[in-house]
Amino acid sequence: MTPTMQAAVLIAPGKFALREIARPEPGRGEALIRISRVGICGTDMHIFHGNYAAENLPMIPGHEFTGTIAALGADVDGLRIGEPVVVDMNIGCGTCFWCRRNEILNCPDMQQMGITMDGAFAEYISVPARLVIPAPADVAPEVLALTEPLACVVRCARKANITFGQSVVVLGAGPIGNLHVQLLRTIGAAPIIVADLSEERIEMALAAGADVGVTDPAKLKETVLAHTQGRGADVVIESVGLPALYEQACELIRKGGHVAAFGITGAGETLPLDILRTILQENSIKGSVAGMGQDMHDALTLLTHGRIDTTLFTGASYPLADIQRAFDSFADRPQDLKTQIVM
Structure with a gap:
């Protein structure tokens, strides 16, 4: 008989179905991962609500995951059955111009686990072995499942060339905003100013290492100027995905x-841009959304050595059977910076 597994299939926006489906078998160059933990990402919520990748439904979402190797396909070296791992969810061809530059999202053949193809809200997933990263056995699975979201933040800081002594504004104090704050603190950015409408999340951001928190949008610019000698911030990170906030971000940076x-916006949304000012002031805007390649390795290293306080991210969990409830209640639990599904 063909082995089976439980999987949560998003059959339509807002509707999961728990199904018994065939367990994948690892092909040549692949590894079968027995999944232990999967984080719910903001992208997963966009997919759940039908705002992103709806054309790929029905589908098994989930891409922030960790597990152990259950089986190996032919021609796989350097991995062993039973060891804990994390997985880079971005699959490129590996040979094109963009893949060689670790810009895999631009690969013409790019696929993403849980977004353009079935992902990790299941008991098993078969993945390219070259994307599997062995993890230390003494790091808890709930911490390892944070590797992918932290890798996204690592890549953002890398793309923005953030370094010590730089003033940084983070727009949004949600899960990713909090990780931005913690990484910025580790890098040595100062001051770190965080803006969010939620008093509760601002308090979390301050506890995570932010220097200043702002909940009143009308006071944000004057606060930034007051803490940057009137210049404006060296870097502003938009971590929400609202065009109005992107427009505000352009007003908060220094010359x-x-x-x-x-932050991911809706498709086709645009930003009014003062081109002449951008040119004369030598301002810049650069996109970054997904961690990949070395970003994943660096994120795992940071987690392994305790550079990130993961306490606020590991308190909320649901079994796979309750995934519908986990998604339905997500917006009502702002105190839970991360929710994970436990297999």
Whole structure:
């Protein structure tokens, strides 16, 4: 008989179905991963609500995952059955111009686990072995499942060339905003200013290492100027995905400053841009959304050595059978910066 497994299939926007389906078998160059933990990402919520990748439904979402190797296909070296791993969810061809530059999202053949193809809200997943990263056995699975979201933040900081002593504004104090704050603190950015409408999340951001928190949008610009000697911020990270916030970000940077475009907007949404000012002030905007390649390795290293306080990210979990409830209640639990599905 063909082995089976439980999987949560998003059959339509807002509707999961728990199904018994065939368990994948690892092909040549692949590894079968027995999944232990999967984080719910903001992208997963966009997919759940039908705002992103709806053309790929029905589909098994989930891409922030960790597990152990259950089986190996032919021609796989350097991995062993039973060891804990994390997985880079971005699959490129591996040979094109963009893949060689670790810009895999631009690969013409790019696929993403849980977004353009079936992902990790299941008991098993078969993945290219070259994307599997062995993890230390003494790091808890709930911490390892944070590798992918932290890798996204690592890549954003890398693309923005953030370094010590730089002033940075983070727009949005949700899960990713909190990780931005913690990484910025590790890098040595100062001051770190965070803006969010939620008092509760601002308090979390301050506890995570932010220097200043702002909940009143009308006071944000004057606060930024007051803490940057009237210049404006070196870098502003938009971590929400609202065109109005992107427009505000451009007003908060200093001359020669940088906007890190991180939050995902709706398709086709645009940003009014003062082109002449951008040219004369040598301002810049650069997009970055997904961690890949070395970003994943660096994120795992940071987690392994305790550079990130993961306490606020590991308190909320649901079994796979309750995935519908986990998604339905997500917006009502702002105190839970991360929710994970446990296999």
